[in-house]
Amino acid sequence: GAGVSQSPSNKVTEKGKDVELRCDPISGHTALYWYRQSLGQGLEFLIYFQGNSAPDKSGLPSDRFSAERTGGSVSTLTIQRTQQEDSAVYLCASSLETGARGDSPLHFGNGTRLTVT
Amino acid sequence: GDSVTQMEGPVTLSEEAFLTINCTYTATGYPSLFWYVQYPGEGLQLLLKATKADDKGSNKGFEATYRKETTSFHLEKGSVQVSDSAVYFCALSGGSQGNLIFGKGTKLSVKP
Numbered sequence: 640g641a642g643v644s645q646s647p648s649n650k651v652t653e654k655g656k657d658v659e660l661r662c663d664p665i666s667g668h669t670a671l672y673w674y675r676q677s678l679g680q681g682l683e684f685l686i687y688f689q690g691n692s693a694p695d696k697s698g699l700p701s702d703r704f705s706a707e708r709t710g711g712s713v714s715t716l717t718i719q720r721t722q723q724e725d726s727a728v729y730l731c732a733s734s735l736e737t738g739a740r741g742d743s744p745l746h747f748g749n750g751t752r753l754t755v756t
Numbered sequence: 757g758d759s760v761t762q763m764e765g766p767v768t769l770s771e772e773a774f775l776t777i778n779c780t781y782t783a784t785g786y787p788s789l790f791w792y793v794q795y796p797g798e799g800l801q802l803l804l805k806a807t808k809a810d811d812k813g814s815n816k817g818f819e820a821t822y823r824k825e826t827t828s829f830h831l832e833k834g835s836v837q838v839s840d841s842a843v844y845f846c847a848l849s850g851g852s853q854g855n856l857i858f859g860k861g862t863k864l865s866v867k868p
Contacts, residue, residue, distance in 0.1 A: 672855060681860030695855065744802035745856060
């Protein structure tokens, strides 16, 4: 079946502009995660959605970052007034159940490469 | 807070060499431990996992044992292939709601 789909695959934007990144999780997956992958920095957790619960926003680096998940499916990560340090690959992942402790692994999309000039 | 530390790369090996990628963790409670792999041009995918102490995860010839006493989950493979060239990430389930916390990744290059 279809995997996690992210769009766009690449985005180049000017400093100060807003961007929206989209994630379509695997159908039926209740958990959705956003991570940021910077060169040499590994994967930085940003935000986590589980069903209808309030999201865990503890990883968002500043108030310029926000995310929503409509209808428990598609998610959008918005970065306002982009800065050069926001340049990274933004990864979305989904899983079948709460957290990552069970037998359901995270399924990752191929990411959106954001370049802020 | 919870964290994962893995050996820095890049690691370059010849085909059929033995591989070890070290991973240690800091966590409260009893996390599950994972290795994810990212092949060139592909998304991350789960390689193996272990959910409790002394468990051994294995897949595609790779193994890792959950060592509570040394807080480690080192990845090993007895004979690597060129197709194993990828970035390997160690991770634990932690955080306030069990989200995955990743190490910085180790790039492996296997030469023929």
